Amino acid sequence: xxxxxxxxxxxxxxxxxxxxxxxxxxxxxxxxxxxxxxxxxxxxxxxxxxxxxxxxxxxxxxxxxxxxxxxxxxxxxxxxxxxxxxxxxxxxxxxxxxxxxxxxxxxxxxxxxxxxxxxxxxxxxxxxxxxxxxxxxxxxxxxxxxxxxxxxxxxxxxxxxxxxxxxxxxxxxxxxxxxxxxxxxxxxxxxxxxxxxxxxxxxxxxxxxxxxxxxxxxxxxxxxxxxxxxxxxxxxxxxxxxxxxxxxxxxxxxxxxxxxxxxxxxxxxxxxxxxxxxxxxxxxxxxxxxxxxxxxxxxxxxxxxxxxxxxxxxxxxxxxxxxxxxxxxxxxxxxxxxxxxxxx
Amino acid sequence: xxxxxxxxxxxxxxxxxxxxxxxxxxxxxxxxxxxxxxxxxxxxxxxxxxxxxxxxxxxxxxxxxxxxxxxxxxxxxxxxxxxxxxxxxxxxxxxxxxxxxxxxxxxxxxxxxxxxxxxxxxxxxxxxxxxxxxxxxxxxxxxxxxxxxxxxxxxxxxxxxxxxxxxxxxxxxxxxxxxxxxxxxxxxxxxxxxxxxxxxxxxxxxxxxxxxxxxxxxxxxxxxxxxxxxxxxxxxxxxxxxxxxxxxxxxxxxxxxxxxxxxxxxxxxxxxxxxxxxxxxxxxxxxxxxxxxxxxxxxxxxxxxxxxxxxxxxxxxxxxxxxxxxxxxxxxxxxxxxxxxxxxxxxxxxxxxxxxxxxxxxxxxxxxxxxxxxxxxxxxxxxxxxxxxxxxxxxxxxxxxxxxxxxxxxxxxxxxxxxxxxxxxxxxxxxxxxxxxxxxxxxxxxxxxxxxxxxxxxxxxxxxxxxxxxxxxxxxxxxxxxxxxxxxxxxxxxxxxxxxxxxxxxxxxxxxxxxxxxxxxxxxxxxxxxxxxxxxxxxxxxxxxxxxxxxxxxxxxxxxxxxxxxxxxxxxxxxxxxxxxxxxxxxxxxxxxxxxxxxxxxxxxxxxxxxxxxx
Numbered sequence: 001x002x003x004x005x006x007x008x009x010x011x012x013x014x015x016x017x018x019x020x021x022x023x024x025x026x027x028x029x030x031x032x033x034x035x036x037x038x039x040x041x042x043x044x045x046x047x048x049x050x051x052x053x054x055x056x057x058x059x060x061x062x063x064x065x066x067x068x069x070x071x072x073x074x075x076x077x078x079x080x081x082x083x084x085x086x087x088x089x090x091x092x093x094x095x096x097x098x099x100x101x102x103x104x105x106x107x108x109x110x111x112x113x114x115x116x117x118x119x120x121x122x123x124x125x126x127x128x129x130x131x132x133x134x135x136x137x138x139x140x141x142x143x144x145x146x147x148x149x150x151x152x153x154x155x156x157x158x159x160x161x162x163x164x165x166x167x168x169x170x171x172x173x174x175x176x177x178x179x180x181x182x183x184x185x186x187x188x189x190x191x192x193x194x195x196x197x198x199x200x201x202x203x204x205x206x207x208x209x210x211x212x213x214x215x216x217x218x219x220x221x222x223x224x225x226x227x228x229x230x231x232x233x234x235x236x237x238x239x240x241x242x243x244x245x246x247x248x249x250x251x252x253x254x255x256x257x258x259x260x261x262x263x264x265x266x267x268x269x270x271x272x273x274x275x276x277x278x279x280x281x282x283x284x285x286x287x288x289x290x291x292x293x294x295x296x297x298x299x300x301x302x303x304x305x306x307x308x309x310x311x312x313x314x315x316x317x318x319x320x321x322x323x324x325x326x327x328x329x330x331x332x333x334x335x336x337x338x339x340x341x342x343x344x
Numbered sequence: 345x346x347x348x349x350x351x352x353x354x355x356x357x358x359x360x361x362x363x364x365x366x367x368x369x370x371x372x373x374x375x376x377x378x379x380x381x382x383x384x385x386x387x388x389x390x391x392x393x394x395x396x397x398x399x400x401x402x403x404x405x406x407x408x409x410x411x412x413x414x415x416x417x418x419x420x421x422x423x424x425x426x427x428x429x430x431x432x433x434x435x436x437x438x439x440x441x442x443x444x445x446x447x448x449x450x451x452x453x454x455x456x457x458x459x460x461x462x463x464x465x466x467x468x469x470x471x472x473x474x475x476x477x478x479x480x481x482x483x484x485x486x487x488x489x490x491x492x493x494x495x496x497x498x499x500x501x502x503x504x505x506x507x508x509x510x511x512x513x514x515x516x517x518x519x520x521x522x523x524x525x526x527x528x529x530x531x532x533x534x535x536x537x538x539x540x541x542x543x544x545x546x547x548x549x550x551x552x553x554x555x556x557x558x559x560x561x562x563x564x565x566x567x568x569x570x571x572x573x574x575x576x577x578x579x580x581x582x583x584x585x586x587x588x589x590x591x592x593x594x595x596x597x598x599x600x601x602x603x604x605x606x607x608x609x610x611x612x613x614x615x616x617x618x619x620x621x622x623x624x625x626x627x628x629x630x631x632x633x634x635x636x637x638x639x640x641x642x643x644x645x646x647x648x649x650x651x652x653x654x655x656x657x658x659x660x661x662x663x664x665x666x667x668x669x670x671x672x673x674x675x676x677x678x679x680x681x682x683x684x685x686x687x688x689x690x691x692x693x694x695x696x697x698x699x700x701x702x703x704x705x706x707x708x709x710x711x712x713x714x715x716x717x718x719x720x721x722x723x724x725x726x727x728x729x730x731x732x733x734x735x736x737x738x739x740x741x742x743x744x745x746x747x748x749x750x751x752x753x754x755x756x757x758x759x760x761x762x763x764x765x766x767x768x769x770x771x772x773x774x775x776x777x778x779x780x781x782x783x784x785x786x787x788x789x790x791x792x793x794x795x796x797x798x799x800x801x802x803x804x805x806x807x808x809x810x811x812x813x814x815x816x817x818x819x820x821x822x823x824x825x826x827x828x829x830x831x832x833x834x835x836x837x838x839x840x841x842x843x844x845x846x847x848x849x850x851x852x853x854x855x856x857x858x859x860x861x862x863x864x865x866x867x868x869x870x871x872x873x874x875x876x877x878x879x880x881x882x883x884x885x886x887x888x889x890x891x892x893x894x895x896x897x898x899x900x901x902x903x904x905x906x907x908x909x910x911x912x913x914x915x916x917x918x919x920x921x922x923x924x925x926x927x928x929x930x931x932x933x934x935x936x937x938x939x940x941x942x943x944x945x946x947x948x949x950x951x952x953x954x955x956x957x958x959x
Contacts, residue, residue, distance in 0.1 A: 021808075023820065055800050057646070060811075067808050068821060073800040075649055076810025077642065078672050084607075084639035088646025088654070089800070091630050092605050096650070096800055114642075117635040320625045327626035332598045335591065335624070336762045340379060340528075341581045344572075 014045035019054075021071040027062060032183030032209035033130065037069055039189040040099075040128075044072075047197050049097045056099045057086040059106035062137045063130035063209075066101040080111030083118040086125050094313040097197065098125040105135045108144040108164050116173040121312040122201040128193075129166055129206045134215035152214075166206045167290025167304060171283045177203040178290065179303040183210060184223050188234070188301065195303055201311045208299075221294040231294040235302035240273035243298050250274070251297075258288045260297060278306045351566035352523065357416025358570055359424030360518060362511075363441040364433030366399050366409045369511040373431075374411025376515060376529050378757065381415040382582050383528045385572030388415035389724070389758040389869065391423030391943070396612065396695045403465040408440040417571040421723070421869030423756055425945040429521065431514045433457065433488070435466035450482040452517055454510065456489035484563045488513045488554075495553035496546045505543070509550040516554020523569050526551055576761065583760040585724035585753035586616035589657070589683060592731025594627060597653045599732075600739055600771035605630045605647035607640040608657045612695040613751040614685035617657040637665035641682065645669060648678040649809070651775075651799035653735055657683040660702045661692065663746075664709065670744055671710045674835060676809045677786075677795045679738035679745075679773070681731070682716075686750040688941040697941025698751035700865055701916040706746040707894060707923065713832045715839040717745040718894040720865035724753050725760040730891070732768060739773040741842055742794035748893070750866040750915075752943050773797055779804030785819030792845075793838035840895050849897035853879055853886030856906035859957060862933075863913045864890035864920050867944055871913065874949040883957055890920070896927060904931050911936055911956065913949065 019041050027033045044054060054072035058064035060079035067074030073096075077085045086100040107115050107129050118125065134152065135141040141154040145166065149158040170178040177199040179192045189207065196203035208219040217224075222231050229245040241251040248263045250273035261268045280286065289300040329335050360377065364370040371392055381388050393410040400407030414424030430445040432438035434457040445451070458473050472478055473485055492510040493503065512529075519526060530548055537543040558564045583591075597604035606629065608618040622631035630647070634640040641656040648654035658666065663684045673680050686702045688694030706718045717737050721730035727749055734747040776783050776798045785807040786795050798805035807819060815822035816830055851860075852875060863871045868889050875887040888903050890896070904910055904924075911934040912921035921935045936952055938944055 050801075050803075052801055052803050052806060055650075056808075058810075067810065071806055072808075073649075073806050074808035074810075075646070075676070076808065076812060077645075078668050078811050081638060081642040081669065084634065084642035085646040085649075087632070087634075087639070088605065088607060088643035088648075089650045090646075091632055091643070092603065092647035092650035092652045092654075093801060113635055114639050117639070316630070320628055323625035324628075329624075329626055332591070332595045332627070332765050335594065336581075336765075337579065339581065340382065341579055341762065342382060342385070343579055344385060344575045344577055 030212040058101040061103040083114035119173040132211040140214040176201040233298040361427035363437035386415040387420040387573035454488035455485035513554035520558035585727040588727035590620035592728040596735030602653040605652035607643035637662040641669040673744040703919040722868035843895040858884035860907035
C-alpha cells in the first residue's frame with residue numbers, strides 16, 4: 001500500500017543573485033530608487049516563493065523601469081495602468097506573487113482611478129509607491145503629491161493645488177494595508193516589505209523617495225540627520241507611540257484629535273500615550289496617523305494599517321467553486337444544447 | 345357572436361413588428377413570438393429597435409420600442425424590410441412605426457389607448473383610427489386594455505399589474521393570426537414566473553383572451569400559415585449576436601485549454617457579452633467588470649501575459665479608450681481579442697443604433713506602426729464562429745485581433761445550427777515548455793513570425809516585456825535605429841502572413857461579369873438576399889462579402905479583376921471603399937452608403953443594383 005503524503009513543493013534556497021537582472025541600471029547616481037531595488041532583492045529570496053512565481057508590473061516613469069532590473073517575470077506597462085495589468089495577472093493566476101511598482105504621477109494622477117479600485121477590491125497584490133512628489137522622467141513638473149506652493153516647471157509661481165496624501169487615499173478607498181517608509185532606512189524598508197508581502201489583500205507601501213535632480217531634499221524635514229529624530233514616529237504594533245532622540249515625546253488622543261506631548265510635562269506618563277493597533281478596522285486613528293506631518297507632528301513610518309478582510313481572489317474562487325459544484329453544465333456542448341432547442 | 349369560417353392563406357415569409365411604449369414589454373413579446381416561430385420549425389431573424397432612454401416619457405414618439413420578427417419557410421437572412429403585420433400598443437407607436445409597415449399591412453392597435461391625451465402626445469391632430477388616414481391598411485381595432493382587465497378581473501391582482509399583461513393580449517392575437525399554439529408561451533410563463541403563480545395565471549389568461557378575441561373578430565380573416573423551413577438536419581436554437589460572441593469565446597477556451605478572462609466595462613450595445621460570460625463561472629471564466637474601458641483591456645492584457653485566453657468587449661467610444669493598450673499588445677506581441685460592437689458615432693452618437701463606422705478606428709486608430717488582425721462577423725450566428733476564429737488567430741499568431749460586430753447583429757437573433765465543439769478547428773497556442781534552452785522572448789516561429797508564449801510560473805523562462813521597443817530575439821529594450829525598422833517590419837509581416845491561414849474570398853454568383861457587389865460585416869444577410877433575388881431574375885450580378893478585413897484574403901485582387909464594375913456598399917461614409925482603394929488602386933470603385941443608424945433594406949439595395957445594371 002502506498003503511503004499517503006502531502007506533497008510540499010521544495011523551494012530551493014534563493015539568494016539576492018537569483019533576482020539580479022543582466023540589464024544595466026540606468027537611474028541617476030544618488031537616486032533613491034537604488035536603495036529600493038536593493039531592498040527588494042533582499043526580500044524576494046526570503047519569502048518562500050519560487051522565483052518563477054514572482055511577477056513585477058509597472059506603469060511609466062523612472063520607477064517603472066524597475067521590472068527590467070529584477071530577474072522575474074515582468075511587464076513594463078503603459079502610463080497609469082499598472083494596477084489594471086497587475087489585476088489581470090493576479091486574477092488569472094492567484095498563485096503568483098504580484099508586485100506593482102509605481103510613482104506618484106503614475107499611480108495617483110493618470111492611474112488614480114485604477115489605484116482606488118484595486119485597493120477597494122482588496123486584490124492580493126503589493127503596490128510599492130515611489131513618492132518623490134515630482135514628475136522625474138518628464139523632467140520636473142508638479143505631481144498630485146507636490147506640496148502646495150512648490151515651484152516646478154509647470155508651477156513657476158508655485159502650485160495652487162492641494163496635494164493628495166497617499167495614506168488617506170488608501171484608507172478612504174477601503175484599503176486594508178498601508179505602510180510608509182523612507183528610502184534612507186533600508187532596514188525598516190525590508191521589514192515593511194516582508195509584512196506587505198505577507199498581508200492578504202492589497203498592500204500599499206509608500207516610499208518617501210528622493211529625486212536628486214528635480215526635487216532634491218523634498219523629504220528633508222523627515223529624513224535629514226538633524227531633524228529626523230523629532231520628525232519620525234516609528235510605529236510598532238502594540239507599543240506606545242513614542243519618538244524623539246530620548247523617546248520622551250509621544251502621541252496622545254485628546255477628544256477627537258492627536259496631539260504631541262512630552263513625557264513628564266503636565267503629568268503625562270507613558271501610559272497616557274496611544275498604543276498602536278494596526279489591526280483596528282476602524283479607520284479613525286489610522287487616518288489621523290497617515291495625515292501627521294512635520295513641523296507640527298512627526299511623520300508616521302512603518303505599518304499604519306493591516307486589517308484582515310476577504311480578498312477579491314478568495315471571493316472569486318469561492319463563487320467559481322460553487323458554480324462548478326452546482327451547475328448542470330459540464331461542457332460548452334452542454335451549454336449550446338441547453339434551453340430552448342429543436343430538432344430538424 | 346357567431347363563429348366565423350376560418351380561411352387560411354399560405355405565405356412564404358412574413359414580417360411582424362411589435363411596437364409600444366418602452367415600458368410595454370415589446371422586446372419580450374417579440375422574443376416570445378420568435379420562440380413560437382422556432383417551435384413551428386420556421387427559419388427566422390429578429391431585430392430589436394429601441395430608444396437609448398430606459399423609460400422616455402410615456403406615450404411619446406421618443407419612448408417607442410420596437411421588435412421585428414421575420415420568419416419563413418425559405419432561408420431567412422435578414423430581419424425583413426417592411427412589416428406585413430404591425431402591432432401598435434398606443435398612438436405614438438403607430439405614428440412612429442407606420443413608415444416601417446407595408447402599405448397594405450395588417451395593423452393591430454389597442455383602440456383603448458386612442459383617447460385625446462394619447463393622440464395629442466403622439467403628435468396627431470385627429471384620431472387616426474377615425475379620420476380615414478389608414479385606408480388601405482387592414483386595421484384591427486382591439487380594445488386591448490379593457491379586455492385585459494376583463495380577463496383577470498376575478499384574480500386578486502392590482503390594476504397596474506394586470507395592465508402589464510396587455511402585451512400578451514396582443515401576442516395572443518398574433519399567434520391566432522398565424523395559426524400558432526399557445527404552448528411554448530405558456531411554458532415560458534410557468535418557468536419565468538414560477539415563484540409567482542398569480543402572475544403566471546394572469547399572463548396565461550390574457551394571452552388566451554387575445555387568442556379568443558382574434559378568433560371571434562370578423563376582421564381577422566383570413567389567417568396565415570407559414571410552412572416549416574427546409575433547413576438541414578440538426579439541432580437548432582435561437583441566438584443573438586452578443587450571446588453567440590460570448591459562447592464562441594467559451595468554445596475557444598475549452599478547445600485551446602486556456603482559461604477565459606474577460607475584462608470589460610458596461611457599454612451599449614456590448615454589455616450582454618460581459619453579462620453572459622459572467623454567468624459561466626462553472627467553466628472557470630473570469631469575467632472582470634473593470635472600473636473603466638482602459639482597465640478592461642489592461643486587465644485582459646495582464647491575463648494574457650499570464651496564459652489566459654484574454655478578451656475585452658466594448659463599443660466605439662470604448663475602443664477609442666483602449667487604443668493605447670492595443671498598442672501595448674502589439675508591442676508585447678500578446679494574444680488578445682478586442683470585440684467592438686459598433687454603434688452610431690462619433691462620440692456618444694446613437695448608442696442603440698447600428699453602424700459600420702469604426703472600421704478606420706479598428707484599422708488605424710493607434711500611435712505608431714501598429715497593425716492588428718481585423719475580422720468582421722457577418723451574421724448573429726456567425727458571431728459564434730467569428731469569436732472562435734478571432735481567438736484562434738490571436739492565440740496561434742500571438743497578436744491582438746479586433747473583432748467587429750454591430751448593434752444589429754448583437755441584439756438581433758437568428759436560427760443557429762448547434763455545432764459540436766469537437767468539430768471546431770484545433771487551437772494550438774505556441775506555449776514554451778519549462779526550461780527550454782532556446783527560449784528568447786522575441787524569438788519567432790519561422791512561418792508565422794509569432795513569438796512564443798512563456799507563461800509566469802513556468803521554470804526557466806523568466807523574462808520582461810513592455811511597451812518600449814524591443815531588440816529582436818532578446819527582447820531587451822532597444823533604441824537602435826535599424827533594429828526599430830526591423831521590428832516594425834516583423835510586426836507588420838506577422839499580420840500580413842495571417843493571409844496564409846484564412847480562407848480565400850468567396851464569390852456568390854459567377855466569378856466574372858458585369859457587376860460585383862462588395863460588402864463586409866453585418867450587412868451579409870441583406871446583400872445576399874438582394875443579390876440572390878436579382879440573380880434569380882437572370883441579372884449579371886455577383887457578391888463578394890468580406891469577413892476578413894486585415895489581412896484581406898489573398899485572392900482579393902484576382903476577384904476584383906474579373907468584373908467590369910465594382911460597387912462597395914456599407915453603413916458608413918465610405919471606409920471600406922477607401923481601404924480597398926489604398927490596397928488595390930488599380931480598380932475603379934463605386935460606392936453606396938447609408939448612415940442612418942439603420943440596416944440596409946433589401947428593397948432599396950435591389951433598386952440601386954437594378955438601376956446600375958440598367959445604366
